[in-house]
Amino acid sequence: MKTRKQNKAGFTLVELMVVAIIVAILAAVAIPMMSGNKKRAMGTEAEAGIGTILSSARVYLAEHDQYPATLANLNMISSTDLDGQFFDYVDYSFTGTSSNTYTIACTGTATSGRGDDEGKSVGMAVTLDEDGIWTRNY
Template sequence: MKFFKNKKGFTLIELVVVIAILGILAGIAIPRFMDATAAARGSKIVADLRTIDSATMMYQAKEGKLPAAVAAAANNTSADLVPNYLAAFPAPPTSAASIVNNAGKTITIKKDYGVAYALTDAGRATYGGKTVDELLASTANLE
């Protein structure tokens, strides 16, 4: 029995306590990570709309006219803007997103809200039929 007296290690209780602590930390960290990814997707939507609007303004300044309108279902392309003003027409995120509106409230955008970005006859980029200004002025979740 001398063999077991020199053996060192963790007891079962110590291992259970460590596993419980790791479980609690994971329970706190995972929801925060999910919120951060939804916020990143929301920031991408806002940035994409502003980028398309900027490309439209550059096109209008150079060509003297607005680019042709692009429907949301047009496979995210615009022959007038790509490749001279945009390297590629951006595609929106495919999962739910969240943005902070002008009043500081977080607005959730459901995953099926907008299929693609569109370009209106007035030269404004839209997502789900709303321009970036309208998205940021929204007061309710977008479904």
């Protein structure tokens, strides 16, 4: 009499453990890479906002022969123009002098940003001066 082999379908415990270990290793590598991408995204948003302010300041300079004293004097920028995912209008500052020098800064605070990203930019600071020198702290 012949006996038939039973087909057993499924995975062994060892195979499942190997897959779980591989997934854990991939997650351990991917998570730090993703957090670095978020920091770069914050920095890019700050630099884009500073670029918007700089463009408006140059228009102001062409019209008034000097830079404005503060961001509030740049009436071309509304309070919503600089609101982004990580920074808000109040996080940006413009300091100009009559000698046509300026500093534009973006500093993250606990109330910066919106949704799940609110407050994630605390401690970040990006500045630009009239010589085109960027200072990035992120």
